[in-house]
Amino acid sequence: MRNKRNWKLEILGILLGILWLLPFYLMFVNSFKTKKEIFMDVTSPPEQWSFDNYITAFEELDFLQTLFNSLLITISSVVLIIIFSAMAAYALSRAKSRISTVLFFIFVAAMLIPFQSVMIPLVTVFGQFEMLNRGGLIFMYIGFGASLSIFLYHGALNNIPKSLDEAARIDGANRWQVFWHIIFPMLKPITVTVAILNIIWIWNDYLLPSLVINKTGSETIPLKMFFFFGEYTKQWHLALAGLTLAILPVIIFYFFAQRSIIKGVSDGAIK
């Protein structure tokens, strides 16, 4: 019985898959067309598979520098969010007091504040400290990413028995060694979840970098993409080639990290 195929479910799955892949198909095929071809028929494959759009987009986007900016900002922010959030959640989960409870609720409450409501004063304050640059942006991402990450880590940490900390302390570890050698490795499943959530958000973010990055050469990929969308003309052929280039690093990342991402998410689900 278990081996019998469920055709209805399979067809539904295939349809959903097609629906999911359709935007990627449109992006991919149109990235090889000329602007005229796109406007004539958006769904058909190109008459001629030419990489001209890619070469132009690569140059116009200053792709290597932009990719470096995006990677620098995303990796730095995510690594720092992971380290600081795990440490903060560890302190909050282990030092049970009224203050730690209040602090935890402040972090949780921060998740409910929409970014748009704080962006103007935030940018003004950062401007006064001359931090409207990549460093300032990383700093902001840590602030915005920390609350959800702390919330997730806190939940996971409550399931790790305190006797492990105590055993490590008796084994001769100081607080930092307890965290780094014992607790942090045990948080791997939740670290993968935190990393995925933050990488997706930070890599794709447009609004915050658009407010903070105002120096040529420091732009991230989503910022640079708007180079192709002028006030009067939209260069779809170049933009789609640029977009294809932009999603490549994420796909490559997923390809290499796929096994540990799936393991991390499923480990987290079981626990």
Place this chain on the structure above:
Amino acid sequence: MAKLLMDQLTKTYDNKVTAVENFNLTVEDEEFIVFVGPSGCGKSTTLRMIAGLEDISSGTFSIDGKKMNEVQPKDRDIAMVFQNYALYPHMTVYENMAFSLKLKGMPKAEIKDRVRNAAEILGLMDYLNRKPKALSGGQRQRVALGRAIVRDAKLFLMDEPLSNLDSKLRVQMRTEISKLHQRLKTTTIYVTHDQTEAMTMATRIVIMKDGVIQQVGTPKEVYDQPDNVFVAGFIGSPAMNFFNGRIEGNYFVMGQTKLLIPDSALPEGLDNQEVIIGLRPEHITHKPVKDESTVEVNLDVVELMGSEYMVYATLEGHSFVGRVDANLDLAAGTVFPMAFEMDKARFFNPTTEKRIR
């Protein structure tokens, strides 16, 4: 190897609850001390104060004459085995055992030697590359012991290390821990709520109740000479039987029943006094010849244990347990003569519940 001194040790929490009060104990080198008592009696808290995992509210704790109150756990030179083993799940058995040595910065070759040596003692050689989740409960417990052994610490602390094991494995591990102590001779403090573990393993037992020591003594002392009703009832299985009554001359009288007490067993000055007497089940039994301490009782329940019967009956409103040889033919609901060996009776003050000697 260590000599410990606990002087007026007290633990009071922020909410003013006192978990341990005026705990006084001297532990000699190589002793195996067992803290025993019911849940919430403060035995684990005392152990945690010794380990440095709980702050000491007042009093002094010293190891080999050196005050330890403010010393960090890692600097006390102690090893501890936890109830839930507390093995590091992401490390192999080898890494678990080697962790403390690595932190000390010990050379790799020496770490290897020590871990292998401990693994050999505990029969863990085949499991060194396994993670804790791939081990059985007994093996995990051995790893926890191994982690303590490799340290070569002055003092071993064990917090109910066998309570997560099934009864058969518990008996086996009990013997192994005793053997280990005989071999290593490390001063050990062991916490349990199981009086059988306490009786079988300890050189001295510390019996606690509500944060206060009730009695300290060898297993034989606390069994034969309990200081109060609590100790008498807690140590021994089945527990000691208690009867409330009055001394009249050489007789213990309760209701219509009179039991003759031999002169040698009766403490002085008890005539016409209310007392509680305690008799162990093995001292309420069957004797071929009836005398003035034999009473006909109605048997409520009879349990055949193999070599003997456990006999449950009621006398003057007091439920009690006796032990009778299995050669006899007994059945519940029948009347049977039970002999109360009054020369073995222990006398307690009904108000203070302390033993009258």
